[in-house]
Amino acid sequence: GAVVSQHPSWVICKSGTSVKIECRSLDFQATTMFWYRQFPKQSLMLMATSNEGSKATYEQGVEKDKFLINHASLTLSTLTVTSAHPEDSSFYICSARGGTSAFFGTGELFFGEGSRLTVL
Amino acid sequence: AQSVAQPEDQVNVAEGNPLTVKCTYSVSGNPYLFWYVQYPNRGLQFLLKYITGDNLVKGSYGFEAEFNKSQTSFHLKKPSALVSDSALYFCAVRDKENNFNKFYFGSGTKLNVKP
Numbered sequence: 497g498a499v500v501s502q503h504p505s506w507v508i509c510k511s512g513t514s515v516k517i518e519c520r521s522l523d524f525q526a527t528t529m530f531w532y533r534q535f536p537k538q539s540l541m542l543m544a545t546s547n548e549g550s551k552a553t554y555e556q557g558v559e560k561d562k563f564l565i566n567h568a569s570l571t572l573s574t575l576t577v578t579s580a581h582p583e584d585s586s587f588y589i590c591s592a593r594g595g596t597s598a599f600f601g602t603g604e605l606f607f608g609e610g611s612r613l614t615v616l
Numbered sequence: 617a618q619s620v621a622q623p624e625d626q627v628n629v630a631e632g633n634p635l636t637v638k639c640t641y642s643v644s645g646n647p648y649l650f651w652y653v654q655y656p657n658r659g660l661q662f663l664l665k666y667i668t669g670d671n672l673v674k675g676s677y678g679f680e681a682e683f684n685k686s687q688t689s690f691h692l693k694k695p696s697a698l699v700s701d702s703a704l705y706f707c708a709v710r711d712k713e714n715n716f717n718k719f720y721f722g723s724g725t726k727l728n729v730k731p
Contacts, residue, residue: 502659530719539706539723540660589659604650605719607659 498524500592502608509580510616517575517611519590525570526592530605531563534587546573580615587612618643620690620707622722629697629729637692637725639707648710649690650719651681653703660706666690677701697729 499522509515519529528547532540546552546567554560562584564576573592577584591605620641629635641647648667652660664675671683681692692705705725711718 500659505657537724540721542718545718587657591660604662604665605660606662607652609659610657612657 498592498606500526500590500606500608502590502611504611505609506612506614508614508616511581512579514576514578515580515613517577517588517590517613519573519575519592519608521571521592521606524592526573527570528593529567529573530591530593531565531573531575532589532591534589534610540589543575577613580613582615585613585615618647618709618711618718618720620649620709620720620722622705622707622725624725625723626726626728629727631699631729631731632696635694635697635701635727635729637705637707637727639690639692639722641688641690641707641709643709647690649681649683650708650710651675651679651690651692652706652708652721654706654724655703663692663705697727699729699731702727702729 501520503518531543534540542555543558544552544554544565546565548567548570552565567573589610590608650665651663654660663679664673666673666683674680679694707722708719
């Protein structure tokens with residue numbers, strides 16, 4: 497099946513530093529990837545949509561300069577939290593949708609395992 | 617606008633009993649509906665989907681869901697719950713109008729299955 501790998505699973509950093517989270521599609525080409533943020537006991541909040549080779553589309557209220565998203569290849573998207581602050585601490589989850597093959601024609605998303613960010 | 621609602625924050629059921637996790641939707645046109653499960657500190661795992669066809673959809677781990685157009689519902693069910701089913705369950709609808717890629721998730725329902 498379609499596998500999405502996310503790294504790192506856990507990261508602890510000091511306030512003011514930047515953290516990069518990687519999301520890789522291991523066995524398929526992901527033309528579109530999505531980044532979600534999840535607060536404790538809450539649902540997923542879509543942060544942005546990234547399409548390979550073009551700029552990410554951010555949801556309303558999400559700071560573009562704060563959360564840098566790059567989707568430079570069909571198998572890799574990165575989320576960089578710049579100048580992180582304690583309020584950025586959260587669980588970040590990426591997901592991917594493949595191309596137009598029959599396998600992906602029904603449109604479900606495939607999710608990474610998530611990255612727990614703690615900013616001290 | 618597309619949305620789904622999960623009216624129950626938590627569902628408690630004894631092992632071996634049937635379980636139902638509720639989901640209602642609000643969409644324009646025919647919906648694409650999904651159920652996902654999340655275990656602690658993990659990503660979401662796909663369970664099942666309704667795109668078209670039979671209203672009763674069968675998915676992973678013995679789960680099924682019934683699409684009911686008149687009640688705009690897509691409840692998740694399992695005939696006999698297992699303790700290992702305890703997790704957080706999300707209903708989702710895929711946007712077919714403005715952004716074909718966008719998914720809208722419900723607030724989640726925590727399922728507790730007790731031995």
